[in-house]
Amino acid sequence: MAQSVVVQVGQCGNQIGCCFWDLALREHASVNKKGIYDDALKNFFRNVDTRGTGISKGRICSLKARAVLIDMEEGVVNEILQGPLKDVFDSKQLITNVSGSGNNWAVGYKVFGSQYRDQIVEKLRQTAEHCDCLQCFFLIHSMGGGTGSGLGTFILNVLEDEFPEVYRFVTSVFPSGEDDVITSPYNSVLAMKELNEHADCVLPIENESLFDIVSKINQMINSGKPGTTVKQQSLVTLNEGGIKKKLDEKPFDKMNNIVANLLLNLTSSSRFEGSLNMDLNEISMNLVPFPQLHYLVSSLTPLYTLADVNIPPRRLDQMFSDAFSKDYQLIQADPKHSLYLACALLVRGNVQISDIRRNIERLKSSLHFVSWNQEGWKTSLCSVPPVGHSHSLLALANNTCVKPTFMELKNRFLRLYKKKACVFDITSFMERNLSVRSLLKFLSFLVCQAALWESLAHLHHYLQVDRMEDSCFTEAVSSLSSLIEKYNELDVTKGLPIHEQVRLNIVI
Amino acid sequence: MSVVTVQLGQCGNQIGYEVFDTMCRDLHNTQGFCSKRENEIYQASCKEHFFNEDKSEVPVARALLIDMEPKVISQTLLKAAHSGRWKYGQHSHFCQRQGSGNNWAYGYSVHGPKHEESIMNLIQREVEEYDSLSGFSIIMSMAGGTGSGLGAFLTQNLRDAYPNSFIMNQVIWPYGTGEVIVQNYNSVLTLSHLYRSSDALLVHENDVVHKICAKLMNIKQISFRDVNQVIAHQLGSVFQPTYSSEDSFQYRRNPLGGFKDPALYTSWLQPSDAFCEWRTHRAFNKYEKSAALVSNSQFLLKPLDTIVGKAWNMFASKAYVHQYTKFGIEEEDFLDSFTVLEQIVASYCNL
Numbered sequence: 001m002a003q004s005v006v007v008q009v010g011q012c013g014n015q016i017g018c019c020f021w022d023l024a025l026r027e028h029a030s031v032n033k034k035g036i037y038d039d040a041l042k043n044f045f046r047n048v049d050t051r052g053t054g055i056s057k058g059r060i061c062s063l064k065a066r067a068v069l070i071d072m073e074e075g076v077v078n079e080i081l082q083g084p085l086k087d088v089f090d091s092k093q094l095i096t097n098v099s100g101s102g103n104n105w106a107v108g109y110k111v112f113g114s115q116y117r118d119q120i121v122e123k124l125r126q127t128a129e130h131c132d133c134l135q136c137f138f139l140i141h142s143m144g145g146g147t148g149s150g151l152g153t154f155i156l157n158v159l160e161d162e163f164p165e166v167y168r169f170v171t172s173v174f175p176s177g178e179d180d181v182i183t184s185p186y187n188s189v190l191a192m193k194e195l196n197e198h199a200d201c202v203l204p205i206e207n208e209s210l211f212d213i214v215s216k217i218n219q220m221i222n223s224g225k226p227g228t229t230v231k232q233q234s235l236v237t238l239n240e241g242g243i244k245k246k247l248d249e250k251p252f253d254k255m256n257n258i259v260a261n262l263l264l265n266l267t268s269s270s271r272f273e274g275s276l277n278m279d280l281n282e283i284s285m286n287l288v289p290f291p292q293l294h295y296l297v298s299s300l301t302p303l304y305t306l307a308d309v310n311i312p313p314r315r316l317d318q319m320f321s322d323a324f325s326k327d328y329q330l331i332q333a334d335p336k337h338s339l340y341l342a343c344a345l346l347v348r349g350n351v352q353i354s355d356i357r358r359n360i361e362r363l364k365s366s367l368h369f370v371s372w373n374q375e376g377w378k379t380s381l382c383s384v385p386p387v388g389h390s391h392s393l394l395a396l397a398n399n400t401c402v403k404p405t406f407m408e409l410k411n412r413f414l415r416l417y418k419k420k421a422c423v424f425d426i427t428s429f430m431e432r433n434l435s436v437r438s439l440l441k442f443l444s445f446l447v448c449q450a451a452l453w454e455s456l457a458h459l460h461h462y463l464q465v466d467r468m469e470d471s472c473f474t475e476a477v478s479s480l481s482s483l484i485e486k487y488n489e490l491d492v493t494k495g496l497p498i499h500e501q502v503r504l505n506i507v508i
Numbered sequence: 509m510s511v512v513t514v515q516l517g518q519c520g521n522q523i524g525y526e527v528f529d530t531m532c533r534d535l536h537n538t539q540g541f542c543s544k545r546e547n548e549i550y551q552a553s554c555k556e557h558f559f560n561e562d563k564s565e566v567p568v569a570r571a572l573l574i575d576m577e578p579k580v581i582s583q584t585l586l587k588a589a590h591s592g593r594w595k596y597g598q599h600s601h602f603c604q605r606q607g608s609g610n611n612w613a614y615g616y617s618v619h620g621p622k623h624e625e626s627i628m629n630l631i632q633r634e635v636e637e638y639d640s641l642s643g644f645s646i647i648m649s650m651a652g653g654t655g656s657g658l659g660a661f662l663t664q665n666l667r668d669a670y671p672n673s674f675i676m677n678q679v680i681w682p683y684g685t686g687e688v689i690v691q692n693y694n695s696v697l698t699l700s701h702l703y704r705s706s707d708a709l710l711v712h713e714n715d716v717v718h719k720i721c722a723k724l725m726n727i728k729q730i731s732f733r734d735v736n737q738v739i740a741h742q743l744g745s746v747f748q749p750t751y752s753s754e755d756s757f758q759y760r761r762n763p764l765g766g767f768k769d770p771a772l773y774t775s776w777l778q779p780s781d782a783f784c785e786w787r788t789h790r791a792f793n794k795y796e797k798s799a800a801l802v803s804n805s806q807f808l809l810k811p812l813d814t815i816v817g818k819a820w821n822m823f824a825s826k827a828y829v830h831q832y833t834k835f836g837i838e839e840e841d842f843l844d845s846f847t848v849l850e851q852i853v854a855s856y857c858n859l
Contacts, residue, residue: 001578002606039578133605273579275732276687277518281609285653286689289827341827342689353683354718354730360685372825375818377686378610381732501824503817506850 001039002135004267004280005127006067007155010108010148012173013141014069014076015252019260020140021065021088027264030387031272035060040271046130052090054130066131068093068123070155072112072147073100093127095119101146105187106465106472108150120155121162128163136167136280138263139199143191144175144184153194160198167280169266170199171259174331174405176208177412183458185412186473192409193476196483200284202295203262204402206331210255213303216327217254261386262298262330265394268348269382276353278346278380286378287342287398292483297335297397299328302389316351316391320359323395324367331405338401339494340369344378349391351381370490371498400494403487410480417459417473509642511557511747512634513571514662517608517655518580519680520647521573522732525584526740527647528569531558532594534744535567554748559594560637567594570638572630573601574662576608576619576654602630608653612694613835615657616701623658628665635670643674643707645747650698651682651691660701667705677706678743681713681811690828692819697837699812700845703852710746711808712739809856816849 008017028041037047037060045063047055055061065088071077074096081089095116101108128134137159141148159168172195175184195202269278288294301322323345326334347356356379369376386392462468515524535551542550559567569588573581573596581603588595602623608615635641644666648655659677666675679702682691702709717738721730725738822828823842833839 039582135606273583275522277577277579277607279577279607279609281607281611282653282688285609285611285828285831288831291830344689352729352731353735354722354728357683357685357718364685372822372827373689375685376689378689379687500817501821503820504846504850506847506854 001042002133002270002279003043003066003131004136004138005124005131005134006044006065006138006140007070007124007159008067009070009139009141009152009155010145011071011073011076011142012145013139013148013152014071014080016140016171016173016256016259017067017069018080018083018085019253019256020263021067021085023257023260023264025063025085025088027387031384037061037063043267043271062087064088064090065093066127068095068120068127070095070116070120070147070151072097072108072151074098093123095123101150102461103144103181103183103187104146104461104465105150105153105190106462106468108146108148108152109154109190110150110465110467112147112151113154116151117154117158120158124158124162128166134163134166136169137163139168139170140259140263141170142173142175143188144173144179144181145187148173149187149191153191153198156194156198167284168198168200169280169283170195170202171205171263172202173205173207173259174409176206177408183416183461185409185416186458186462188409189413189480190472190476192406192483193479196292196479200294201288203266203298203396204295204331204405205259205262205298206405207255209330209332210258212327213258213330214254217303258300258303258330262300262394265300265346265348265386265392266396268384268386269346269380272382272384274380274382274384276379276381278344278378278382282378282380283344283396287344287396289341289373289398290486293341293398293486295398295402297333297399297402298330299323299325299395299397300330301328301393301395303328316355317359317362319391319393320345320363323393324363329401331402333399333401333405335397335399335401336367338368338399338403339490340367340373340376341398341400341490342373342376342378343367343398344380344396346380346382346394346396347391348382348393349385349389351391351393353379353381356381368494371493371496374498400487400491403484403491406480406484406487410477410484413477413480417477509557509640510570510638511642512631512638512644513558513569514631514644514646515571515573515584516646516648516659516662517575517652519649519652520655520659521575521580521584523678523680523736523739523743524571524573524647525587526733526736527743528558528571528588528594529591530737530740530744531747532567532591534748535559536593550748557642557747560597566592568597569594569600570634571596571600572634574603574627574630574654574658576604576615576658577606578603597634600630600634602627608657610651610688610690610694611653611831611835612657612660612690612697613832613837615653615655615659616661616697617657617836619654619658620661624661624665627662628669631666631669641670641673643676644670645676645678647678647680648698649680649682650695651680651688652694655680656694656698660698660705663702664705674707675705676708676710677702678710678712680739681711681715683714683718684814687714690831692815692822693828693832693842695815696819696845696849697842699852700848703848710743712742713811809853812849812856813853816846816853820846 006017006020008014024044032038032041037055037058041063044066046066047061048064049055049061067089069077069080069089077094077096080086097112101112139152139156139159141152143149156168156170159166175181175188267280270280287296301319322328324336326336329335345356360377463470513524513527515521531554535554555567558570560570562568573584575581581601585596585601604619604623608619646659646663648659650656663675663677682688682695688694714735717735718730720738721727721734727734829839829842
């Protein structure tokens with residue numbers, strides 16, 4: 001059985017990562033009643049004795065996560081190490097600093113990247129050496145900040161250089177429009193260029209979507225409608241997350257839980273048995289028809305659990321319908337009205353092939369598939385359901401509905417970046433005679449200019465970093481533009497009549 | 509004469525288990541609807557073809573389990589052992605840690621050469637156990653990476669190593685609407701390669717079997733287990749001992765012998781010669797009477813044509829091709845495969 005390593009970078013990356021490890025332990029605990037260190041556990045965990053030496057078989061002694069935790073501030077990682085999961089992480093797997101990256105991609109990538117490269121490579125090698133067959137790196141980070149975004153994408157490069165044969169799955173949290181980090185568009189676009197070039201597969205996540213989903217779950221819990229109680233042990237709504245709780249406006253714990261569940265379900269078929277297995281390398285094989293188009297929109301159901309256990313087929317079908325609804329997508333997107341290049345359905349629990357086929361038949365007429373992949377479905381059946389559910393569905397779509405997210409990102413970037421081109425000649429303004437009206441005009445101009453100068457100042461923060469130039473920005477936005485253009489070219493084909501390609505003519 | 513069954517990949521191993529389980533049940537069935545002596549002869553014949561006897565007297569399936577990842581083989585070995593009625597040999601399996609990722613190229617060009625020696629040694633050891641080898645029955649799917657890619661590679665190797673043995677491939681045709689998105693590429697590549705090295709391809713279509721489960725057997729929630737059991741029953745009924753043409757009371761020595769009959773394969777035949785009948789008095793699997801039809805007809809033309817058409821459409825846009833070229837299967841190789849299959853389609857059309 002192959003193993004995977006999680007690399008969690010920055011505040012967001014580590015918080016989600018921590019949720020993931022918490023849920024993974026709970027899932028294995030509910031399945032593995034005998035306490036034997038089996039192949040399923042081996043995927044994400046090592047088994048060590050009291051001296052820290054690995055034990056490959058037999059009873060579970062002490063489980064250690066196959067993870068590397070990196071942050072340029074200490075806060076989050078320290079909380080993890082003081083929380084209920086402190087024994088799951090090896091102290092040799094951590095890299096922290098105190099100064100933080102100041103929400104600056106350039107600091108994360110160029111400064112901390114070069115400073116910590118050797119340490120990072122060493123920690124990764126150590127973790128890899130503990131695996132007898134390393135199949136995949138899961139990188140978890142956010143795009144809007146400095147560490148997750150900058151150092152995270154630097155690490156992505158390192159993973160490609162040092163472990164070229166190992167898959168790189170990236171879970172990226174994209175900033176929302178109201179993000180309070182002004183420079184998040186810069187950080188995100190600079191990071192996207194790296195994702196375009198060095199990731200095998202990216203699962204974009206938007207906080208807005210997670211927030212909406214959590215709000216709906218809360219509504220369901222509070223609505224008091226009969227039959228709509230959320231199951232007690234449901235991992236979706238479990239609140240602990242393995243970190244000491246803070247009072248927070250946004251329900252980040254619950255939001256992080258959803259992403260953690262995504263990763264659990266993604267890997268369930270490679271960890272547990274089923275009648276149609278799906279390994280991680282099959283995800284890339286089936287869902288990435290062209291190397292650059294590797295962004296997968298994910299949706300997870302059920303999120304609002306119903307109380308009864310024997311869910312008849314009609315309700316099962318509802319689960320499939322929900323997976324294609326825009327309310328369940330983890331980014332702000334509506335795949336039903338865009339073009340599918342490929343779609344994967346990862347089903348867990350008591351679901352059989354006839355259930356999947358019935359639902360594909362039912363749903364496919366309302367979906368648009370690209371002309372060369374009219375039946376582009378990949379399915380997998382894992383017998384082991386998630387904790388607290390009798391079955392679940394994870395849908396992964398390679399769909400042009402990611403385009404609006406990328407276009408919005410590009411627009412926000414340009415709004416910020418183009419301001420530097422508006423340079424007013426203040427001196428010539430001063431030489432003219434100033435009336436009161438002119439003075440007021442001038443004052444209001446100064447206020448605007450202050451905002452412009454502020455944005456200019458942000459750019460300056462990036463450019464003063466060694467080896468960071470204007471061309472980094474222009475190349476990054478150009479990379480994003482070319483990606484958007486590819487989706488445009490595909491979208492244009494949507495709804496057009498499909499012409500069968502002329503077949504080879506063989507003379508017998 | 510013994511048949512070596514090679515179970516490849518998840519599909520091959522899951523079906524292989526059901527085949528042996530079905531044959532074992534049939535073996536122990538006392539309701540043969542025939543005389544006791546008849547039953548004994550039948551049982552002996554079946555056992556000889558498909559099972560070994562070891563010290564514990566539990567029949568050991570003459571099978572090799574091969575997969576590139578361990579989960580399915582572990583499950584299969586366990587299920588067989590738990591049944592108590594039969595089991596697999598202790599050293600009859602070969603597996604690795606990481607699967608073929610639904611990639612024909614990976615199965616054929618990476619796993620194939622890498623494990624060629626180990627797998628061929630395993631087969632050699634098994635073959636040496638038998639007084640006489642009737643042939644090979646390879647169970648594989650076309651849609652995935654191991655069964656299809658490694659299956660094609662292995663069939664070629666077997667042909668080279670055992671030029672006089674009969675090689676039959678049990679090929680599982682995937683559901684039309686996706687189990688795997690690149691299944692049409694994998695199928696085209698598999699069929700074109702098998703065509704060159706296999707003696708006979710016995711095709712089982714998932715869609716057809718699914719309909720059997722739904723309409724004839726009235727199963728409500730059809731699982732892969734149901735599908736596999738139907739396929740196993742079909743295979744079992746075809747392989748059960750039958751009378752040889754010389755002596756109507758002697759069971760045919762070679763279970764695959766019937767397939768060597770050229771009458772099955774020629775296109776210019778009198779209708780009276782075209783239908784071969786293999787008979788046996790002993791009932792199979794508790795059915796009082798049953799008939800299994802194996803036909804070489806234009807029946808497969810439509811599914812074959814459909815698969816080639818879909819694969820060609822996808823190939824025209826070059827989608828997914830980079831996943832194959834990464835492991836040494838170039839566009840040229842695709843074109844060669846398409847050509848072979850178009851020729852087959854044309855030949856069947858011309859009948």
